[in-house]
Amino acid sequence: MRRAVLLIAALACGGAALLTLAGGGRGARGGREAMQAAAAAPPSAGSPAPAVPAASSALLAQGRGLFESSCASCHGADARGIHGRGPSLIGVGALAADFYLQTGRMPLPAPRDQPLRTKPAFPQSQIRALVAYVGSLGGPAIPRVSPGRGSVARGQKLFALDCAGCHTIQAQGGVVTGAIAPSLNEATPTQVAEAIRVGPYAMPRFSSGELSDADVDSIARYLQTTKHPDDRGGWGIGRVGPIPEGMVAWLLAFAALLLVVRLIGERTEG
């Protein structure tokens, strides 16, 4: 009886460990933090901002109101930032605001934490207002991304060269000393483009001189394949390589063979 309980417990632990490793990590859930959008150098000075209809004054007023109640405590009432809490938002543009709000990275309760993807704190209508208000302070607009126009092979090359070092070649997320590079399974093409231009937290940021809009289209196209990967070999077990493979070898294959061997052989007397 005890043996059976122990065996079931061991299998359950092994299965749970395997499933967690095969699933997403902290990059998919996580904390909130205040972040400074690029004030030192304008993010994508080279890319032409697509023409956007001027936000209505009602939307801007709503945005300013929300800003004062939800954001000013770290970013300052004038959006010029507070040292040690939130950076200045002058010139970051609708691009950055849309990224941080749509992915739920902002608002961030603890300024020193890494902002990670979570459920957005505001409904879409309020996000639109906030984005309009921050956009009115100057800076790039929300980028338009067309993955269909990109080349998936060029995207693979660019991703391997510039992104895989932190996010893994299959965009399953990784680490740097001091920060997490999240998995990109939930990122929309727009959010991918926004992150590339903003360079949130510890991520480098790429201007259009380094990664053109066509390049971004290609990367977004490549990331569509990582979301629907070619797992023709069977169960993908997370596509991060040998760690889940080793766990399967021990906890599935070897455990099964151990069971077989116990069935075939004898046992010592009690």
Added chain:
Amino acid sequence: MSAFSHPHERDRLTDPVRFVDERLGGAKALRFVMGYVFPDHWSFMLGEVALYAFVVLVATGTFLALFFSPALGQVVYHGGYGPLQGQQISEAYGSTLHLSFSVSGGLLMRQTHHWAALVFVAAITAHLLRIVFTGAFRKPRDVNYFIGVTMLALAILEGFAGYSLPDDLLSGMGLAIAWGVAMSLPLIGGPFATALWGGRFPGTTVFESRLFIAHVFIIPALLAALIAIHLAIIMIQRHSQFAGEGRREDNVVGTPLWPGYALRSLGLFAAVAGVLVLMGGLIQINPVWLWGPYHPYLGTNGAQPDWYLGWLIGALRMMPNLEIHLFGHTLVPNPFFGGVLFPTAVFALLYALPWLDRRFISRDYRRHDLLELPRENPRRTALAAAVFSAIAIVFAAGSADRLFFQFGFGYEGAIWFFRGAFLLAPPLVYWITRRVCLALLRAHAHPLRGFSGAVVVRGEQGGFERTGGP
């Protein structure tokens, strides 16, 4: 029965047996082999699991070798897989893609082969643990034990060579590290590494053919020869056995080869092959098309070696940045400590175990054919557990980055934790294991089944009451 008796009275089996006997003197050998007694405790079959995994490896490997191209010449990919379309890749990588995408059953063979490699080393490791914890390495089996440890080292090398052949991003990074470790060998490192690779890393295409011939011929031939010697020695010495009903140092009690053991062993072979083929078809392993081709200027996060090298990546990550310099020149580069010194120390310990056990641990120079239960030799069991825990900690340190990603422990903090644990945990494990062994011995209890003997209680009015037991 005479050879000239009436044909209808002869058993149909007589002819084949006579065939073998008249040409090879086989009847006597067959009697010996069929009546050979196998002590058949389940833990004695772990080595067989490894053996059958090896057979699966050779069979699937032969198929793969018929399609794989061990050359690093650059070609342009024009197959059906989008993300690699038009990219420059090596012939080795291209032939692996061809095997995975176009050859019928190619991906099944590739995946079965790779799963078999992981299970092969896992079975050898479990078998080694059984040998160590039951004292099976003692005289007269120390010679066979040395052969076994050598096979473990060869199996690890073989696996590394095998998964490095396809020249994909993950294994290419592993080869770069291997080059760095080879370079760190004192005195000979530079010339040795460059000679092996045919130049500075990434070397020339000749390195790929060297890797191929090592993986497909040199190491498998060595392994096959050592396996044959290993089995021959077992046959000569007869297998060891646990103490028990009728079992003594001077006899062997078990199942004869024919018919019981042969069927069970064949059944184990089919089970090993079955499990490996099922995994090869249903669970993806090493999907090289997802990793992309290797270039020395590319790196991916989360790159890991196969599980049996996890202890080395852990050692390389845990080691503080010590390098020994003298007068502006490097003497001992850092990768030496984690990549050469640590595995050498572990294998030296493994090879020295029979001597250490004779001289210091059990202090026993006699020949033993009866095995000890682990709890019957608390000092050896505790020491083995302590060494194993040290290696396990190094192993865990190798995945500290995924622990950070999954659970949020900072990477640097985790490395410091593992450094401390490496020093502090083994003595603790030793102490705990020894206490547990002694406690189990005193209580006559089985570690999992508990006490299964009879308890006799004297009643108040006199007389005895007996509960439990056989």
Added chain:
Amino acid sequence: MRRRARAVWRAIVAVWLWRAGSRRRRSESRAQRDPSERRAGAAGRIEGVVVVLLALATAGTAAFAALFILDPDTQLLGLALGLALASLAAALVVAGKRLVPRETKVEARPRLARPQEVEPVVQELRAGADGITRRRLLGSAAGLAGAGVAAAAVVPVAGLGPGITDQLARTPWRAGRRLVDEEGTPVAAADVRRGSFLTAFPEGVQHDELGASVVVVRVDPATLRLPAERANWAPYGILAYSKICTHAACAVSLYRSPLNPSTQPRGPALVCPCHFSTFDVLRAAAVEFGPAGRPLPQLPLVVDAAGALRAGGPLSGPVGPSWWGDKT
């Protein structure tokens, strides 16, 4: 009182000895019993079960063959053959454990050692040298010749590779070499923005050569802490370091680039994904954490008249991992 105590102590010792002795007696008597037995015959059901399992195995292999020709889908092939093998395994195990006669046999363990033969063997060996006078001389000569043959077997191995040390220290970077990206396009200084990183190579050189790849980053010049002799190696705060890690030759493909220094105390750093050696870009790639023993070699940069980045000289040190005898 003391006599009483001694008596009690003796009783305890006696009981303990008796129990220890009885344990050994019990196991000894257990070991003397004869465990051999043989049971033949099985329940009729068992034979049927084995037949069914074997039939399943046959069906599985037939399915495998058919699928191989018609639709070699990896999952279906694996299922068919795997289940066939599993059924075969079950059939064999059931047959071995329940169908054929179950026998426990006892065999004497042959004594291997023949101690009385050892001395005659030694004598025979020594007798082979009867009549030889200069034994030491012959022995040394034979030993030397044997060692020579063994060494000669290794000599061809030494021919496996070309000469090394100059090769290892070579680098394709020279003063004036233009930096190009992976496509071959020259890298313009204006295209390198603060906070980004890119991979560059010397123009006209094979990208895969170890000394070729460099990482180019741009930082605020006011934050730079380069050694005095490298003061003009970073025009406008643009830095270039070798991309090959000085620990074990992986590509240093991570760049930690903090967006908000006031809440992120860790500065910009290049990090290697293999063992997480972290190189501080502001301090000439000094090792901040991790096992690397040397900083990344730095490439001096100049901006030419057309605004493109060029090397101002060779790399500051050898590329990649160290070896015995290399210059630090």
